[in-house]
Amino acid sequence: xxxxxxxxxxxxxxxxxxxxxxxxxxxxxxxxxxxxxxxxxxxxxxxxxxxxxxxxxxxxxxxxxxxxxxxxxxxxxxxxxxxxxxxxxxxxxxxxxxxxxxxxxxxxxxxx
Numbered sequence: 018x019x020x021x022x023x024x025x026x027x028x029x030x031x032x033x034x035x036x037x038x039x040x041x042x043x044x045x046x047x048x049x050x051x052x053x054x055x056x057x058x059x060x061x062x063x064x065x066x067x068x069x070x071x072x073x074x075x076x077x078x079x080x081x082x083x084x085x086x087x088x089x090x091x092x093x094x095x096x097x098x099x100x101x102x103x104x105x106x107x108x109x110x111x112x113x114x115x116x117x118x119x120x121x122x123x124x125x126x127x128x129x
Contacts, residue, residue, distance in 0.1 A: 037084065044088035048120070056122060058095045066100055067121040070107040078107060085118060 033041065058064060066089070070081060082102065090097040 040084055041088050041091070044085065044118075045091045048089055048092035051120075058093050063099050063101045064095065065103060065123040067103045067105070067119075067123065069105050069119040071111045071115060071117050071119075072107050072109050073111060073113050073116050075107075075109055078104075081118075085120070089120065 068082065068085060070078070082104065086097045086100060086102075089095075089100070
């Protein structure tokens, strides 16, 4: 599918807003910098990820999940089709200083 960006450029796929690009870059950097406690992505199989969101206001959580998934994929160099998401109801109304997204990466579900 060919789409048009706001500035008239044509491209295949989905365009990110400048805010979306900034989120992707910042989130990728933060994920790379986060302590891994020796964890490395397995060569194959699924990777289970818990996501908790603490938000100032309600947002489209599907878009949030996709943005986080794209950043995580870039940070750990694993195709996001391998991610198994465990999500929780977002906590809304937190102070801006306390707004955050928490990720916990766990062993693959097939190892349970």
